[in-house]
Amino acid sequence: MSFNINNGGVTYNKRQRTENDEDFKVGHGANGVEELRRKRQSEPSPPNHVLLLTVFNPVYPITVDVLHTICTQHGKVLRIVIFKKNGVQAMVEFDSLESATRAKEALNSADIYSGCCTLKIDYAKPEKLNVHKNDSDSWDYTVTTEGKDMMDGRNGRPQPLLQKPHFGGRPQPYNFGYERFEDGGFPPYPEGGFGDAGFNRGGGGGGGAHMVGGGNGGVPLMKDPPQNGGMGRPGVGGLVGMAPYQGGGGPNGSVMMVYGLDAKRHNTDSVFNIMCLYGNVMRVKFLKSKEGTAMVQMSDAVSVERCIMHLNNVQVGDNKLQVAFSKQAFLSEVTNPFPLFDKTPSFKDYSNNKNNRFLNVAQASKNRIQPPSKILHFFNTPPNVQDRTINDVFHTYDVAKPVSIKLFPSKSERSSSGLLEFATIAEAVQAIMACNHAAVDGEGTKFPFTMKLCFSSSRNISSGWLDEMQQKDSKMHESK
Structure with a gap:
């Protein structure tokens, strides 16, 4: 219903508002506009053959090979694009809506690795992904390269991160420079799929993202994360020192x-x-x-x-x-x-x-988690390294040199280690910040050594040297 209003010779056609007029209440005014905008944003995307994957607590590297491995069990994957502007997200394009739906139902809320890399999966809005180049963050499995079809797995690309996408065997270490596994896939899963995995993203004090219940008892999608240069292989319950994701900062x-x-x-x-x-x-x-x-x-x-x-x-x-x-x-x-x-x-x-230094359980167990002190432990230096060489490193980085250096008797020709004593704790901290992972050239070696530093629990360099010798002797007896 409408009526005319005459105001100074200008006639307005005004629509009468009624209590049942929902369009008026939602569509007019600042509050109404905001409500309409929130309503549109909260509406889930309709079913689509492209999925949006959000990875919570991405402790380990997420690459196209990792996602292809877990997704290809549920249907043919055409394209994958990973973007990391706000956390880690990816879009995976399947060959059909049925494949995407199977993957969504099976993988939503599942952990890729034990206790971390938890998936939240929604239908995406795009109907096709654009892949500009094939690398660890994007891949088009439908096109050919060098005359070979990408879909057949024999396309001349470097070995994939996961050699066999089916779950069988154990993953072998890979080097980050190449981002590939040498061999193997992952252990088989019990029959019955992944079941209904619970997902917790609580704020302060809330539990971490993890799987609970389900047809397979909450088994992660991948038994072991990548080793050596990846983020390591945790034992049961995840990586040493790794806490589950506690949403919300x-x-x-x-x-x-x-x-x-x-x-x-x-x-x-x-x-x-x-x-x-x-x-x-x-x-x-x-x-x-x-x-x-x-x-x-x-x-x-x-x-x-x-x-x-x-x-x-x-x-x-x-x-x-x-x-x-x-x-x-x-x-x-x-x-x-x-x-x-x-x-x-x-x-x-x-x-x-x-x-x-916490990339796997074995490595993490060797770490010396100590408060700052005047005594530093150094290791991974050239065999038979001289005091002068060590002092030159600190001089190069313009920090105070140690007042005393104590080399441990070398039981290996591969590297050397010892203790450094500085005049103050402040100098020792500055030395670590400047020279930890500094390159140290060795005589007759093709590549420099990466010197590693950490705080020592020793109060003085003499007692620290004796403690180190006793610890090494006890470890040798235990290994016999």
């Missing part, structure tokens, strides 16, 4: 704020070098608006807690480090980071860095 998140850095000395590698002693470092980002401040994403909240426990209020040069939880759940990738004082980028991704 806050006191249970895996991102921390680091204040008190020297803007004229420290870069992303400096931050990585000290934080990697307490957990796997995923990403480091310096803030342009707050000089000397960085955000660090670790692999889990436990690692952040270790960093706070051991590094908060530690003196470094003229500053004190302040370390605290961030409210952010994760660090997004920065495509154009601003340059730091040394022209290195202010953002760096370390998730694939082989110098992370």
